[in-house]
Amino acid sequence: MNTPVAPLVDPQVLERIRDWRGYAEAKLGFRNHWYPTLNSAEVAEGKPVPFQLAGENLLLNRIDGRVYCIKDQCLHRGVPLSRKVECYSKDTVTCWYHGWTYQWADGKLCDILTDPSSKLIGTRALKSYPVEEAGNLVFVFLGEGTPxxxxxxxxxxxxxxxxxxxxxxxxxxxxxxxxxxxxxxxxxxxxxxxxxxxxxxxxxxxxxxxxxxxxxxxxxxxxxxxxxxxxxxxxxxxxxxxxxxxxxxxxxxxxxxxxxxxxxxxxxxxxxxxxxxxxxxxxxxxxxxxxxxxxxxxxxxxxxxxxxxxxxxxxxxxxxxxxxxxxxxxxxxxxxxxxxxxxxxxxxxxxxxxxxxxxxxxxxxxxxxxxxxxxxxxxxxxxxxxxxx
Missing domain, CATH: 3.90.380.10 (Naphthalene 1,2-dioxygenase Alpha Subunit; Chain A, domain 1)
Structure with a gap:
């Protein structure tokens, strides 16, 4: 979903910058790049951790040694999942507000505890972010498509x-x-x-x-x-x-x-x-x-x-x-x-x-x-x- 937003940088300033306008626009950094986030030791097995990256709220978790990352915002009413983390299985996280449940691996909405017959189940997904580890750091790919x-x-x-x-x-x-x-x-x-x-x-x-x-x-x-x-x-x-x-x-x-x-x-x-x-x-x-x-x-x-x-x-x-x-x-x-x-x-x-x-x-x-x-x-x-x- 694309939502129109006001420019982050004063348009009058951008009009006067020629050789490096893209850099001047990048107040929140660059898209489709890898960024380090948490130290590897900070993402413990089965203990989700929030992180803010370039204006986006993320939630990271380690499952069977591998780190996964999804958007820290329930699709239903937009509340942060990290406000009260509830994980009823190791591979899912459930929103504390109305029971919407997502898979860590791909962000897919796999269950709704308050309405298990909802037609939305399986048709919606939170944004998920590719993750790799190097040098004791957890790197997240901030972008779309194949990283x-x-x-x-x-x-x-x-x-x-x-x-x-x-x-x-x-x-x-x-x-x-x-x-x-x-x-x-x-x-x-x-x-x-x-x-x-x-x-x-x-x-x-x-x-x-x-x-x-x-x-x-x-x-x-x-x-x-x-x-x-x-x-x-x-x-x-x-x-x-x-x-x-x-x-x-x-x-x-x-x-x-x-x-x-x-x-x-x-x-x-x-x-x-x-x-x-x-x-x-x-x-x-x-x-x-x-x-x-x-x-x-x-x-x-x-x-x-x-x-x-x-x-x-x-x-x-x-x-x-x-x-x-x-x-x-x-x-x-x-x-x-x-x-x-x-x-x-x-x-x-x-x-x-x-x-x-x-x-x-x-x-x-x-x-x-x-x-x-x-x-x-x-x-x-x-x-x-x-x-x-």
Whole structure:
């Protein structure tokens, strides 16, 4: 069922954006893409869990080890099934209001407890969503028809052999695009100049990078993964000029902290539908991935993953213990909390859409513009509220 809705983005703004209009329209993200949702451990056998993705309310459940996902809204009167979950068999869920009962596997209305002779039984179905698991995350395909392979929406290296993943999910009160551009913005590292990670992990990080005035080399590249995904590599750190001192009117007012000789963040890239890869980070032996998953128009799920290649029968437990003992505080909070603060401070400027026209970008933002154009051209659909029945 398609229901007409008002535009999510101010039409006057869209009329003035040419090169990346699709991205500007995608306040709720993209359709027909895979997004991570819950951690695998959060979806226990026979214990349904709700989740909000791109303005849609979902209900996930694990049955015989496999995760299923249906729309969290009864077809009858529109109430959320999650308000009071009732499952009288492991493969069905029953609405607490009037007894409409649905199959987890396909959302089909298989019974109505208050009227078992209803002609609607077997003729209606809740929307169901394809589900796959990778890297301790549950991925949901937000779209219609046969889903594309999950690999098409994963960053390179995420599923490498023996790569252990520790996901950490938080709600950030800013649109997902603000999150993506914050993570991909090379010069935003200025806000991390006092991070605990720099000293605590003997790390070296400048205040920022500037384009080399003596070079015409591009500051970004478009690349593809073997699985078919596409992304932008930010080359400013490689081809630009690092700055370890900041001056105001010729006087040095701040200097980057040199915690040690460890060099991190050699390669930074942003991939569809909105996932950042920082290699290496936060330590030379690790790679950092973070997704900016749309929750609604004004917030996103910030799912950041510390990863490390660790072999052996106890590898998962070993890395989990290392993460809890060191990295969760030192970088997940000691570094990434800065980004959350910055995104939420940026959100009001863009909330009414006019910020996209009022902003004044500078040379170092070439990679952000490249990302906007790529996302506009390579997305497989724009998510809108009310169109999906």
């Amino acid at each position: 594309s392979p999950l690999a098409r929406d994963l960053p390179p290296g995420f599923t490498d052999a023996n790569r252990r993943v520790q996901p950490f999910r938080r709600v950030v009160n800013a649109n997902w695009r603000i999150g993506a551009e914050n993570g991909f913005d090379t010069t935003h590292i200025f806000i991390h100049k006092d991070s605990r990670l720099i000293r605590g992990n003997q790390t070296m990080l400048p205040l920022g990078f500037a384009p080399n005035p003596n070079s015409d080399e591009p500051l970004f590249e478009i690349r593809h993964t073997d699985g078919g995904n596409i992304g932008v590599f930010d080359l400013l750190a490689e081809r630009g000029v690092p700055h370890f001192e900041g001056s105001v009117k010729g006087e040095v007012v701040c200097r980057a902290i040199h915690g040690g000789d460890k060099r991190i963040a050699h390669e930074i890239s942003l991939w569809m539908p909105g996932v950042l890869k920082v290699d290496p980070f936060p330590d030379p032996a690790m790679i950092h991935f973070e997704w900016y998953v749309p929750r609604d128009a004004d917030s996103h799920w910030y799912i950041h993953c510390a990863t490390k290649v660790v072999a052996g029968p106890d590898a998962d437990a070993e890395f989990a213990a290392e993460y809890e003992a060191l990295w969760k505080d030192l970088y997940a909070h000691g570094f990434n909390d800065d980004d959350i603060w910055a995104r939420e401070a940026t959100q009001p400027f863009y909330q009414d859409d006019w910020g996209w026209l009022k902003e004044q970008l500078f040379e170092a933002d070439a990679c952000i513009m490249a990302w906007r154009k790529l996302a506009s051209e390579q997305n497989r659909g724009i998510q809108t509220i009310g169109r999906h029945g």
